[in-house]
Amino acid sequence: MTTPHLKLFSDTESTATVENKQLTDLNLNDVQQLLESNAPIVSIAGLESKASQKINQILATASTALSADWAAVYLLDDDTQNLILINCCTTSKVFQDAHEIRTLQFSTADLEALTGHVVTLESKQRMEYWNAPIQAQSGICVPLVANDMPMGTVWFGFNNPLEPAQTLSALCEVIADRVVDYLTSRLTPARDVKHRDLSDLAKQWQHSRLAYENVEIKGWDIQGWINPEAPIHHTFYDWQLRDDGIDISVAHAQGLSIEAALTTAVIQTGVRASSNQMISPADTLEHVNEYLWQGCTGDQFADLCQLSLKKDSSQITFSSAGSTIVLHVTANGIRKLASGQATPELGVMDYGEYENHCCVTQKSEFLIILTENGFAAIEGDTSQAKILKIQRAVGKGSRLSAGDMIKRLRKLTLNLVEEDASIVVIKRQN
Template sequence: MTHSIPDYLKLHIEETPVLADFPTAAPDLLTTLSDALLQATGWSMQYLDHPDPTSSNAEETLDLSETQAAIIPVLDTVQQPIGQFVIHPGKSQQTGPAATTLTAAKQLASAIGGLISMLEQSRETVWKQEAELATGIPVTVRKDEETHLAARLESILRCGAEAVGCQAAAAYLLDDDTSYLKLRSCWGLPKQRLLDPPRPLQGASTDLEALVGHSVILKDPSCLPDWLSGENVQAAVCVPISSPTVPLGTLWILSDTARSFDHHESNLVEMVAGRISAELEREILLHQQVGVHQQERQWQHAMAWQENRLPKNPPLSNNWKIAAATHQAEHIGGDFYDWNLLADDSLAVVVGDACGSTIESALTATTVQASLRAQTDLLRQPGELLNHINRLLWTGCTGDQFASLFAAAIDQSTGKLQYTAVGEVGGILLRPTTARWLTGNPLALGTQETSDYETVVEQLAAGDTLVLFSEGLLAGHRQHDTKAIQEALVAFLRQLKDVPADEMVDALIQWGQTPDQSLSAEDHTVLVVQRAG
């Protein structure tokens, strides 16, 4: 049996546009160049854009059968031809200056072709960058726009419907599961329609056809969907509302008279759907922008709060100089330092590195800092202090808080140094002629229930420098082996032996950020104590 195709259903399928090539150099300039070369060399060098030497067009333009004719291709950055120079004797060559040889003309054409290639590359780069820069325009709220999205959507629907001579419009959007279509905005329909339950997408043939990218025209009332029953609608057109990658819903433009929609009207309705999509995406971007700004302010507050936990003013002493700095890879991090002047005039210094993600490490670092300041009496006994911190981390969490710590106490009168190092922190005792690495237990605090960290004793003589640092200082040099990194750091410190403590700290922080920026994206802390000679 033969089935006739009804005339009340029409599909408008939009053809994918063909992208245009980037336009090449101005032809007038090239013509002027060719004329100048003819006068200067006696050779005609004509530039052909996207040429085909075998085409009839090229043959009609030039006689390529001449024995002295030559073709010099002009290539782009990927070695694809964008044009060519065709060289042949000029008709007025005998009346011009001394004729250039064909070889020299070829070399000249090749050099000019290279300049044209560079020019085309620069122009194409600017062409693309200008389009990319358009994406950097901030999304802002206009002072004169409607205060609510609902009013703006209804205005768009009204303008779209009136533009094609219709009396109503409705925008249906998909739910998160793409199972239902819910009326989100309408014009010309009763407002109580917004209270209707969502329509199932399954079985909604017109909406399904539109969602795959087609404009569906219904010009017979008998094929209108059931949800339009009770409304004075005789014809309709349905188009998709979509972003460049995701279908969002469907737009219905409704007419109270039986009619069709031509190609231009369908395109206009699709433009209205695109305007709705742009308005929805803009609203989403505005909400995201507000959220990003709020989050950025919170990050700034957190960063300032964490920085304020670090000591700013070192103890005043004629024989001892102390300086420190922390560089967090993100807004906040797990690195910190501290110093304190104890009751017996001893100088206590600490460098810490908490493990975990950005927020986790910052919280762990805060916990350790608070515990250190609460146990001031233990600062002169670093081993006992770190045993206490280990118990705190082990019993106070579920096994997800770890920290590395270098704690030291220095007797300012005698130079006696007592220290304990646990985890990925280190120190260097830099003397005028030697350098000694100070290390400790490699297991971080919080990884074991019991601990018995020992206090190591050293002596800081006049002219000695104590450098403490977290493991992140060496991160940018991991392409080398451990011994090479240690030698490089000691050699760098030798260059800084006569500079003040604060300048040494700044130089070391800078050293930790080079040479490989991708490897140095870690928190790192440096603390320097110098005993005057």
């Protein structure tokens, strides 16, 4: 079979518009009219040489972040007759037989998506009725649009039914927008407003996954903070309560905004998946590193500090990958823990060897955990100068709550502006 040519849209202006129509009013001629353009035609081989690797990377990372079992990109051919599968990734053999060339006229969900909105199919029956490209329990179809012109669709398939969620649909739109960036190789000023709007949607999804700012368990006061001014979060803090204590995570992903946001979601999912196994912080880091390698493709790097404490103990056990800063605040001053013992970030190697460190705290002492960019925002040319700045701001700190300590640290990091950062403060109460 001859593979149809693909139509990729250039940055030239177009007078065509996208109309929202009911499915019953939509026909093939409507879609053809939407796709009239003088754009260049590119072969699949040419596409693979330019964008396929980046698209595959974000599909794999997005699938892991969304807990999707299959993800794929379909592009319209130049005759607007077919949808061509150009990239897909899956964690299940069941989904390896997705249709590679689909007739647009009978691709009901794709036709609806091409009118300009996300189509969520919550059940297996709806997947069949809407002619999805795979047999799955549920799926999401998102339009690919450049310069107000449809290019194709992105699909996500799931092995379980879906509950409709605006934040989930919003994140899928963000992912689709990034795929368009890779396909067209452009990030023009005209797209700044759209990127900001999509980043706001992605940020809402991130906030739906954040832990509460404050948690108290017997003997401990714990407070977290993440920069609310950041356009999209590259960091997070999280905690999982246990019967005998709590596990705490602070992470910072590197890379482009959307990719880094997806990486943090992958790490957070990996940490939560490990929380029920009652393992040490170092073992958790090893599991998450393995999870990151298995679930993502390409350069996905992140710092992660994992801590564990018990209700009936004054000891905090922690392990760190990368450059997260851990400070112990006592009546005698502030000490940087595990100094000079930095280990590689998550994602650098396909295996990780991390060490557990212990800190024994006394009543009214603190542990402060800052992401690298949070610590860097504090005034001072050296690490010790920054620590002295913190010391002057908090004093001995014994009368402060964890929330009060966060407020004082926040005053030292005001120059962060839109750069993301996370801070967690732990206080021993008795």
